[in-house]
Amino acid sequence: MKNFENEKHLLNYDEIDELHREFLDIYNSVDSSSIDSYIQKLTALLQQSKRHFNVEEELMDKYSYPRSREHKDEHRKVLAEMQYFINNTNSLFGKKMLKAYYNEKLGDWFDLHLLSMDSDLTAFLKKVENGIV
Ligand SMILES: [Fe+2]
Ligand SMILES: [Fe+2]
Numbered sequence: 756m757k758n759f760e761n762e763k764h765l766l767n768y769d770e771i772d773e774l775h776r777e778f779l780d781i782y783n784s785v786d787s788s789s790i791d792s793y794i795q796k797l798t799a800l801l802q803q804s805k806r807h808f809n810v811e812e813e814l815m816d817k818y819s820y821p822r823s824r825e826h827k828d829e830h831r832k833v834l835a836e837m838q839y840f841i842n843n844t845n846s847l848f849g850k851k852m853l854k855a856y857y858n859e860k861l862g863d864w865f866d867l868h869l870l871s872m873d874s875d876l877t878a879f880l881k882k883v884e885n886g887i888v
Contacts, residue, residue, distance in 0.1 A: 757782055757862045764869055768877040774807040775869060782862065793854045794844050800861070801837040808834070811876060818883045826872045833864060 759765075759779045765772055781799050786792035808830040815823040840856050843849035882888045 757865070763866070766869070766874055766877040768880060770810060771873065771877055774803075774810060775865075775873075777803060778807065778865065782865070785857070790850045790854060793857050794841065794850065797837055797853060797857055797861075798841055801834065801841065804830075804834060804837070811873070814880055815876065818880060820876060820879055822872075822875065826876060829868065829872060833861075833868075837861075 757779055759776050764775055764779075766775075778800065781796055781803060785796040808827075812823070812827055812830070814820070815826065820826070836856070840849075840853040844853055879888065
């Protein structure tokens, strides 16, 4: 379980905060006793992340965010990772790998990405929208 914690996750940018809440809602809804549930939830997270990243990337482009290349690369990397684990579920080993990725890596990736890249982006967007940049 990885609850949305205001102190940690809230970036005070509504549109993006909402997408992050949605991600954690799906992430937490996995039935940890069912390996198929992990596959289903990761598939849902991949779809949600495509939409979520598009929203962020459109904002980057709209306001010429200076660190968009690194941020977009990071988005592409995690989408490719999720896709990789989803594609390799025809064996029990592949399913176990997906579960391990979900539990051991994806949640931490989410926190780190929020705290580093997304918080930098939203700080920039707030400045732009307040006419500071
Ligand atoms: Fe994000
Ligand atoms: Fe992001």
